[in-house]
Amino acid sequence: MADELKVAVLGARGRMGTAAVDAVEKAEGMELVAALGRGDSLEKVTEAGATHVVDLTIPDATETNVHFAVENGIHCVVGTTGWDADRLQRLEQKLAANDDVGVLIAPNFALGSVLASAFAAKAAQYFESAEIIELHHPNKVDAPSGTAVRTAQLMAATRAEAGTGPSPDATEKQLDGARGADVDGIRVHSVRLRGLVAHQEVLLGSPGEQLTFRHDSFDHGSFMPGVLLGLRTVASRPGLTHGLDGYLDLGL
Numbered sequence: 107m108a109d110e111l112k113v114a115v116l117g118a119r120g121r122m123g124t125a126a127v128d129a130v131e132k133a134e135g136m137e138l139v140a141a142l143g144r145g146d147s148l149e150k151v152t153e154a155g156a157t158h159v160v161d162l163t164i165p166d167a168t169e170t171n172v173h174f175a176v177e178n179g180i181h182c183v184v185g186t187t188g189w190d191a192d193r194l195q196r197l198e199q200k201l202a203a204n205d206d207v208g209v210l211i212a213p214n215f216a217l218g219s220v221l222a223s224a225f226a227a228k229a230a231q232y233f234e235s236a237e238i239i240e241l242h243h244p245n246k247v248d249a250p251s252g253t254a255v256r257t258a259q260l261m262a263a264t265r266a267e268a269g270t271g272p273s274p275d276a277t278e279k280q281l282d283g284a285r286g287a288d289v290d291g292i293r294v295h296s297v298r299l300r301g302l303v304a305h306q307e308v309l310l311g312s313p314g315e316q317l318t319f320r321h322d323s324f325d326h327g328s329f330m331p332g333v334l335l336g337l338r339t340v341a342s343r344p345g346l347t348h349g350l351d352g353y354l355d356l357g358l
């Protein structure tokens with residue numbers, strides 16, 4: 107029988123952390139050895155003998171947490187947002203010096219969201235216009251969502267590769283923010299509304315037609331199969347994997 111994964115959850119008292127603690131405790135082949143909240147020392151992770159960390163904290167804390175785990179030979183599954191290009195580059199350097207460690211940075215753990223983003227990225231090259239609307243609960247601290255940023259980056263890359271031009275837009279006068287944020291040339295609009303959890307629409311338009319990819323997470327349970335898949339896979343994938351699609355065979 108394979109060794110049990112010894113899992114430490116960081117951000118354990120948050121929305122995602124609470125669900126992750128429950129999921130790990132119920133999962134076969136895993137043992138929850140530490141559950142850290144804000145103010146807890148990272149030493150608790152090593153003292154508990156963790157082999158795996160799940161980071162579900164805040165953008166300001168996640169880089170320190172992940173570097174600590176990598177330096178200590180602990181595999182990481184990261185759902186926290188804020189992993190921009192500079193952070194990813196520093197993490198690659200850290201991993202180069204610890205080359206048996208695996209890290210998964212997953213902007214979204216929900217399978218439907220991963221699929222919707224992959225489909226949207228594939229389709230975006232064929233349409234004149236491409237925009238994203240992401241909709242979340244009002245306690246979310248960052249905007250746009252990490253998922254929207256990643257989706258826009260993937261769409262922009264396929265459009266650039268195919269030679270698709272910029273989305274047409276004749277706007278000359280606007281209130282600040284009226285056209286959303288510009289992520290690699292894709293406009294991203296953020297809605298914060300009580301009652302919502304995590305939702306995204308990718309809108310693709312060409313003369314006479316529109317294609318929409320919409321995904322809805324109605325509760326935090328939607329993210330847990332992806333967290334567990336990440337935990338079960340990450341040790342066999344040394345280095346950095348960006349996006350849960352890296353662990354799936356989407357054939358796109």
Ligand SMILES: NC(=O)C1=CN([C@@H]2O[C@H](COP(=O)(O)OP(=O)(O)OC[C@H]3O[C@@H](n4cnc5c(N)ncnc54)[C@H](O)[C@@H]3O)[C@@H](O)[C@H]2O)C=CC1
Binds near residue numbers: 119212
């Ligand atoms: N990848 C995915 O599928 C998902 C990612 N997220 C992301 O995960 C992160 C957490 O989201 P939520 O759980 O909704 O936030 P939350 O605010 O409910 O939870 C964050 C928790 O982290 C704690 N914390 C802050 N600094 C810490 C530190 N240094 N060590 C340990 N704990 C610390 C906070 O006290 C809080 O309890 C966000 O960046 C969010 O965007 C959220 C949902 C799904």
Ligand SMILES: O=C(O)C1=N[C@H](C(=O)O)C[C@H](O)C1
Binds near residue numbers: 187213215251304
């Ligand atoms: O904060 C959230 O809730 C979510 N955060 C992630 C993001 O920013 O994309 C994933 C999901 O959208 C929920």
